[in-house]
Amino acid sequence: MKNQTTQLIRLQKIIAQGYDLSRRAAEKAILSGRVTVNGKTVSILGTKVNPKTDIVCVDGKTVELPKQYYYLAYYKPCGQLVTKHDPYGRETIWTMLPRWKPILNSAGRLDLNSEGLLILTNDGSLINALTHPRHAIRKVYEVRIKGVPNESKIKRLQNGIKLAEGLTKPAKVKVIDKQKNSTVLEIIIEEGKKRQIRRMCQAIGHSVIALKRIAVGNITLGNMSPGQSRQLTNKEIEGLMKLTI
Secondary structure, eight states: OHHHHHHOEEHHHHHHHHSSOOHHHHHHHHHTTOEEETTEEOOOTTOEEOTTTOOEEETTEEOOOOSSOOEEEEEEOTTOBOOSOOTTOOOBHHHHOTTTTTTOEESSOOOTTOEEEEEEESOHHHHHHHHSGGGOOOEEEEEEEESOOOHHHHHHHHHOOEETTEEOOOOEEEEEEEOSSEEEEEEEESOOOTTHHHHHHHHTTOOEEEEEEEEETTEEOTTOOTTOEEEOOHHHHHHHHHHTO
């Protein structure tokens, strides 16, 4: 009886792991009646199923858990979109990774004109954990901005910037290099509002010239080059898992 209980998994978790949906989107799919278990519509959150014996479908498509999990670090160059489908035919990260397009998804995004580290995986639970605000995953950015901000403006970045959706959490900000018309900052945040770094810098009057993400949690770019990918080591994967517990 004990073994049978341990096999049961929450329905929304199975959908997030085996289908291209976030945990929140999986919950919405359940509540809206798009999910069936063994042919019957299930619209109650928290329903537990056995992934080995129960047939789960979303919009009529069977959800299957991956037989093997993959974890990649990818150095996204500027000019690539982080999307599976672009109606305008622009280059995406999957242009460089065609083998992985049907298998992996990105844990977070970088905008078109930004570069740096992305974590790609088919582990839906890890993607949800890395992108959920409650885990406060550390992200490190190297940012070149126009002009030279004074100490007061740096303090504003550190203490929090008021954006349309609310005040940003305190950030760690360090000046790396100063030139006549630009400054390089290292900015460390533990949240991921849309285009957050660019908007924070714009709010203090210094627009971003170049933005590169150099670390997510315990994973770093290291000596990777733009367009390059590598599989994470077991130690790196274990470190990510610990961060999201």
